[in-house]
Amino acid sequence: MAPAIEGMVPAIESSEGNNKMNKGYQYPSWKKKLRGLVVDNEELCRIVEKGIMGLCGVETQAVETGEAAVELIASGATFDIIVIDRFLPSMTGPETARKMREMGVESKIIGLFALYFEGDEEEFVAAGVDDFKEKPLSPNWLVPMLRELDN
Amino acid sequence: MERNHLPRHLVLQRQSLFDQGLLDEQFIQLEELQDDANPNFVEEVVTSYYQNTSTLIVIIEQALGTSPLDFNKLDGYMYQLKGSSSSFGAKKVKADCTLFREYCKAGNVEGCMRTFQQLKKEYASLKRKLEAYFQLARQARVTGTASRPK
Numbered sequence: 001m002a003p004a005i006e007g008m009v010p011a012i013e014s015s016e017g018n019n020k021m022n023k024g025y026q027y028p029s030w031k032k033k034l035r036g037l038v039v040d041n042e043e044l045c046r047i048v049e050k051g052i053m054g055l056c057g058v059e060t061q062a063v064e065t066g067e068a069a070v071e072l073i074a075s076g077a078t079f080d081i082i083v084i085d086r087f088l089p090s091m092t093g094p095e096t097a098r099k100m101r102e103m104g105v106e107s108k109i110i111g112l113f114a115l116y117f118e119g120d121e122e123e124f125v126a127a128g129v130d131d132f133k134e135k136p137l138s139p140n141w142l143v144p145m146l147r148e149l150d151n
Numbered sequence: 152m153e154r155n156h157l158p159r160h161l162v163l164q165r166q167s168l169f170d171q172g173l174l175d176e177q178f179i180q181l182e183e184l185q186d187d188a189n190p191n192f193v194e195e196v197v198t199s200y201y202q203n204t205s206t207l208i209v210i211i212e213q214a215l216g217t218s219p220l221d222f223n224k225l226d227g228y229m230y231q232l233k234g235s236s237s238s239f240g241a242k243k244v245k246a247d248c249t250l251f252r253e254y255c256k257a258g259n260v261e262g263c264m265r266t267f268q269q270l271k272k273e274y275a276s277l278k279r280k281l282e283a284y285f286q287l288a289r290q291a292r293v294t295g296t297a298s299r300p301k
Contacts, residue, residue: 042231044203048196048238055184055192087230114234115226115252136237139180 029057030150035078036060039069039096040085040112049083049112049137056142065089066096073100079107080149083137084129086113086120094120094127101128108149112137158294161287168284173277177240194285196239201278204235208271215267222255225263229255243273 036058040046050062058081063069066088073079082100086093097109111124111132121132133141157165168174181193211228214221233248247270254262 042234044196044200044235045238047199051192051196052181052184055186055189085234087227114237115230115249134237135234136177136240138177139184140176 030146032080032150034058034080034146034149037069037072037077037079037082037107038062039064039066039082039088039093041065041088042085042114045085045114045135052137052139052142053081053083056139056146058146066091066093066099069096070099070103073103073105079105081108081110081145083110083112085135086111086117086124094123094129097124097129098127108145110145157288158291161284161291164284164287168280173241173243173273173280175240175242175245177237179240181239193239194288197281197285200235200239200241204232204274207232208274211267212271215264220260220263222258222263226252226255241274241277244270244277247273 034057036053038046038049038053038060040049040062041064046062046064050060053060061072061077061079063072066084067090069082069084070091082105084093084096088096091099093111093113097111100107100109108131109129111121111127111129112135113120113132114135116134124132131145168178178193181196185192207228211225211232214225214228229248229252233245233252236244236248247266251263251266251270254266
């Protein structure tokens with residue numbers, strides 16, 4: 001069986017093709033086609049964040065740098081939700097968020113961080129993010145936000 | 152196989168991972184996301200985690216062998232490790248990353264060294280336990296398929 005998420009190391013092949021592992025909670029189908037963007041330099045975080053958003057029904061792209069995210073938007077891509085890590089290689093998370101807002105992006109932008117540095121929240125908020133959250137990106141946190149976006 | 156129909160030994164094994172404080176709510180939420188189309192999401196995440204972070208662990212160990220310690224660099228490495236560890240709910244490893252970070256901020260070399268040794272143990276222990284759990288879970292699914300009426 002191919003990995004569920006592109007870029008993931010596949011688990012050992014399961015012999016059954018019709019696994020009936022139960023989902024404990026059925027996420028709603030969205031009325032709109034929700035699109036998301038993950039901006040995270042750390043590979044596993046990027047893969048998991050994209051995977052979680054995808055499994056929550058958001059068609060998601062993932063990039064490693066702020067520059068790549070800005071380029072995507074400049075090329076005309078639009079997103080309903082954008083999550084940006086605090087630490088990106090050259091253009092920081094807050095700088096990326098600020099640039100997006102300057103470009104007229106009105107999407108929900110969430111700043112993510114793994115370890116808190118003093119001033120981070122203020123910097124992200126000043127850059128125009130809608131929320132600032134410690135990792136991980138969790139489905140229980142994400143779904144109510146998606147519900148809002150869908151309405 | 153529905154989680155509430157898992158063999159008892161698997162249920163107990165899974166529960167022990169939470170009772171021992173090794174995993175947190177994030178792991179449960181990721182399991183909840185799994186469905187027929189993506190039945191192995193969590194296992195894939197964990198497998199990728201250990202593949203991606205094994206080099207980072209070596210790099211941190213090497214960095215701790217230099218003198219004087221570059222606490223800024225170590226802080227950066229911990230940022231990566233904590234972010235990855237939190238992605239699937241590795242609670243104890245995450246906590247050790249936070250503690251290591253506190254020692255970095257304080258410039259406490261001994262604290263960093265001690266915490267890193269602890270972190271490595273938790274990291275390795277979690278890997279063994281999750282590998283065993285996933286293997287049993289796969290066997291249980293196969294057994295469940297085999298016993299379904301045709």
